[in-house]
Amino acid sequence: MSEHGCPHSANPDSLQATLRAVSFTLNRTFSAVQMALLLGLTGGSMAVAAAPAPEPSTQSPTGTGEGSLVLSETTVEGTMGAPADLPPAYAGGQVATGSRVGLLGTKDFMETPFSAISYTDDFVRNHQAKDIGSVIGATDPSVNVPSKRAIIETFFIRGFNTSANDITYNGLIGMAPNLRGSTELAERIEVLKGPSALLNGMPPDGSVAGSINMVPKRASDEPLTRLTTSFESNGLYGAHADVGRRFGEQNQFGIRYNGVYRDGDTAVDDQKQNMQLNALGLDWRTERVRLSLDAYKQRERLDGSNYFGIASINPNVNKVPSPKKGDYALAPDWAYTINDTETFLLRGEADLNDSLTAFAAYGQRDGGRNALMTRDTLVNNAGDINVLAYRSDGQGTQKSGEAGLKGNFNTGPVGHQWSLAATQYKSEMSYKDLQKANYVTTNYDNLDFGPTPPLDTFGAVTSRTEAKLGSVAFLDTLSFLDDRIQWTVGLRRQTVESSSLTPARVKTSHYNESRVSPATALLVKVTDDVSVYANYIEGLSKGDTAPMTAANSGQILSPYQTKQYEVGAKLDLGSFATTLAVFQIEKPSAFTDPITNTFGLNGEQRNRGVEWSFFGEAQPDLRLMGGVSYTQAVLSKALVKANEGNQVTGVPKIIAKLGVEYDLERVPGLTLTAGTNHVGSRYVTDDHRMELPSYTVFDVGGRYTTKVMSKPVTLRANVENIANRAYWIGSYSGGDGSGLSGGLGTPRTLQLSASVDF
Template sequence: MSSVTIVRTRRHQAGLPSLSPLSRAIIVACLSIGAVGLGGTAYAQQARPADTSPQMYKIAAGTLDQALNAFGAQAGILIWIDATRTQGKTTAGLNGQYGVEGGLAALLAGSGLQAVKSEKGGYVLQDASSSPTSNGTLPTVEVSAAADSGENNAYRTRSMNLGALGAGSLRNTPYTVDVVTRELIENKQAHSLSDAVKGDAGIASGSNYTNGTGDVLLIRGTLLSYRNNYKLDGMDLIGFLGAPQLPVEVMENIEVLKGAGGFLYGFGTPGGIVSLSLKRPTDAPVRMLNTQITDSGKVLVHGDLGGRLGEDGRFGYRINLINEQGNTYVKDGGKIDRQTASLAFDWRLTRDVVLSVDALHQERRVDAVYYQLVPNASGAVSNAISAPPAAVDGSKRLASPFAYSQVRSTSLGTSLSWQFAPEWNAKVSYRKWDQDMQSDHSFLYANAAGTYSEMQISLPSQVRSEQTQAMVTGSFGGDFLRNDVTLGVSYSGIYAQESNDFKSAVLGTGVLGTNTNYANPGLSTVWTGGGWRFPEQQKSAFISDIVHFGSQMDLIGGLRHSSFRSTTYDKGAVTPTLALVYRPVNWLSTYASYVEALEQGSVAPTGTINANEVFAPLKSKQTEIGVKAELENWSGSAALFRMNQALTYITSGGVYTQDGQARYQGLELSSKLRLDRRWNILASAVFLDARNTRTSGGTLDGKRTPGASRQQYSLYSEYSLADMPATFTGGVRYVSARALDTANNWELPGYTVWDLGARYVTHLGQTKTTLRLNLDNVANKAYWLMAGSNRLIQGAPRTVSLSAQFDF
């Protein structure tokens, strides 16, 4: 061969440190991982298969050599290019979602070439009419390791979707981002969104999918909004009385943007955006059955079926079905009954036009749940915050067994992508979301001694939302100065309401953890329509330009104009972003960015004197500087950030107010390392200074923001045995003390949770079988989760999960 091109993979993440023994250990892990990465790899590694799951590609038309190099870098594969075969050949590029082999076929279409797998990994170009050598193998070539997104590469990925900027490389993204892969979700046997993301120190859980009514997340100490910060494939999922309850088992990955994202996604709180990507058709057939049981007696069965049909695999399908039933870890009354179905289809109408359609439906009921526990001085029904009670083991029932949350949700989505010119693509997307909640859940009020009152509320609610978005992306320019341009418009309509038939009752008083049984007041209401209505319209138009100055520097600029109309106000604002990325060497990116967030005004919560009062929209501002590195077996990042957000809180008189600012500033560190062929280490840490400023009279200035911990650390490791297909895992997460109230009179203690696990891969006949055992919260630590200044939920207790996965 006259020329050989080796393409290596990339990836990054985010996190930071402090000073307890655990914090020192994790900081050392982050920094030592970096040292190993910077020092290069000191060992040989066999080639591994690339991740065949589809991802978004945006590769400009041009010479075949350049396009193949760009594809290899994004896909994480090695492509061996013979310059005499590719000389003078061009390609129309790629702009859409492809698997590895589908993408290669599309790039090589009409070139007379085909990409064939090497026996040692990677791909070699051959004439389309040629066949393998007489012994059935390709000529031997020396290759370096090809990385994938699974355990073979420390669960690293290469790219993600970033709203208005589209798909892009994580390393060249001027924000702190992370991707939780499907493989990591499966190997941790994640039961919820909170379980799936707990390995990232930058994200904290504020509620519980089993004890409470749904997942609530905080990023950089900021509570994510139910209404705008959770997405499905980048499109809106609107929650109302709680966050959208989404099944992680049917997701390909979870993409997290940390910090303000007003330009990228429109309205939303500045903490970040969590976007879940639905499993979609793959080029390789999928035939999977997973069965799982927990020590409490909960059973889950999950089937996953996918592939392609028709000429050239033109039709793709992916079907996931889940049934989950049994006892939750909440003893003496905790039960769950859940059915989930997801469907995803695509049709390659032509080489340049792809139509995608998907549907997600879930029905879920959980018994013995409560919405929140409010710590107060009396233990009676009151939102006046006081010292908290001692943490209660998560397996102990606090709510009555007849308190329940029942949610039915449906999402329908479709998109049409058209590459109308070699370097230009147009895409129109639509998503509809319906969620009905029929809940008779409890509100608990407890004093420091554990004396509590339970109030039950029956309040059916409905949310209907839809979003339509149109985007045009394209590239122009030469080799040194090149522009990647995005233009788009978006419209969202939201309609949320509660039933007129609102009922509540105080059930009685007792002592936390004693399983007090009260008479069922039979509050269950029937939807009657009417009630408080919250119609909203959100409209936006956005434009961005990424200017590439050669291969070392990118200048990113963008503007989004958003308008928000409701029954109480009609406001509009412009949210800009500006960023600079500089690569002194090809494996290292440095960046500085400025971005804003625009969020609708807060709504005073139930139980406050001014409940349901709607406040004016808010704008937040964020600056960040950082560095990201990617080498063959290691990726790491560090980011310094500062963000200001309008402050909301409940006064001592029980009034919900919007006054002053909360200032969040800190440092995140993160590393992911494939230490050798058998050992993965993932470490992250966060140091956060979150304080109030500019409050009326300055009485709260300098006080810590409730719910934001000063330090959070996470460490996860896997080690595979050399003489058998078994892997052992271990993880630890630390969250420091958090201020309980705005005046900082009380705080919640910190906590440390340890997890262990193991998996074993074998074959039953021709069927690959993976056995997994996970033991979460090994020490059965009792601790409080916290969302905001008055909402506490028990942390999950010791939980054992055992599963058998069959890949046919």
């Protein structure tokens, strides 16, 4: 796979030179750090880590937060890397007291008229989470992660699918890493559940499940130098350097560097991973001006990976193959995926006066993916699998920007907090694809994918795509009775333009449509501890093109509007909080009507559900996170009328999760952890001829903190799926196709890490 230089755009030459220098410095710096840490993995470093010590903290020694026996590392971590406008950690330190909610800006969770949660860096590190799914899927009952280390990270939120393609980085779409994001990039990982066209605009893939935002790390006023070594069965070793400093008479200039290297065998047979990350965050702040520059380079190679589990199932199959332990490889050892990303992002805001702020951001991402994969079809009840082998390379550039104003004013007794913003996103991609159908037939119980397929003629560009997303949005939050009642209204006009091109850049199809997406939300603070809210908000997805066989062949449909209605309540007891939400989401889909032969929005999926979640400290030494959700995801309109009313493929009705942390009083510095995840039954196809049973997995772990030679040290150990339960996860995308495409569940996996602060 070709390597790219430091990303650049039509900016001044001086900026391009600066960015190239940053990239060069990152690579040189990380090479030295990486060498030192890898030497430590085999000797000195691990010897030091063997003597535990607490990470820095500003909380009391008794601790009330996540990692409290790390002498409350939560408070330091919560502010150390966080931009000034990020809310502090909630009691327990696992989540924040609020988050950015798109165009609404930063909101306290009790004043947010939507269902949102923000995970802290402490939560990520203590769970040893290396990807986004391991963070957002750990304890949230509304989130289901349907695959592990597949070609791309995917997630179900409220029964709808989204993927790594639609994750934002520092609020900009298209700037997160390709296919899979490294958690070491983020100080916070924020999740807003449900459609959010008004708040965030339409994401590149048009998902409506929810929005995920990675908040970059920033240097705090306290110096930080943290080195972490890690191990994951069966031999995946890693090293992570996290360094932050501030400079200037008022600490106005900050630098934060994160470097990661992981390499080795995963817990799945014949699967290997190599991950390399260099990330640099610079910021400058004064009383009225805040500027930042983020630049990172990530490269992952995953050997022994497939497209997704068993990607499709023939109509004659009515028997589900028995699940095997998660270490059973569903992919050939010659398969691989390489994804690389080089990104820079500039963001700034200036307070024009006490009630008006201007803001702007611009980012560019270069890179893509290169893969040699299989796409497998289950052909009969005997477990025979037809294998399609294909080579695919997609490379391109994405540019994303926003600019706007936000402010506040009063009209008599009514307060107003308003925002006006314009966004622009552009993507250009070129693809090189070559496939070999019916490459081999094998059997699920004795997989043999044969030798590396003869795809040596691969190399020519086979297609190109261009896409542009532009929008203008305005919202106003009206406040009454000393902010006890807050009513938000707004709308966004979104323009969606996309083109398909030949290798010679001749357009074969073109699409340019616009749509207005309104939203409204009402929040009432019944007391200081209780809030209730209701909202109506829409999502937006690009319309499809009628196929050649339809009577309206070639017609391009307008963007699809997904509608959400939600009612919820939030209770904050000071150190423990709980939320309850009831929702309905209606998403249209397109197919050709068999009677009229007209292609149109003839289908619909309607999800109705209730979610109960909780987080915080039940008592000073006990932290709880989890909840229960019930989701009825039905095909309210379907091509096959017999399927109408059926639960959608791969979406469980019941999900229940619980994460527990307990500080052992008799052994100061020792925290015991445990978790459980129950997922209800899922259907394998929309006609319900096959069903996967429910499954429950248990995780256990612990961490110990102390000091060695006055240096804080934290040791962590987690075991996922301790009973080594065998199960099929489900469908990676939902909808008719294959409820086995999520592949097999996570095998029993041991994770170890040791962190030292200098």
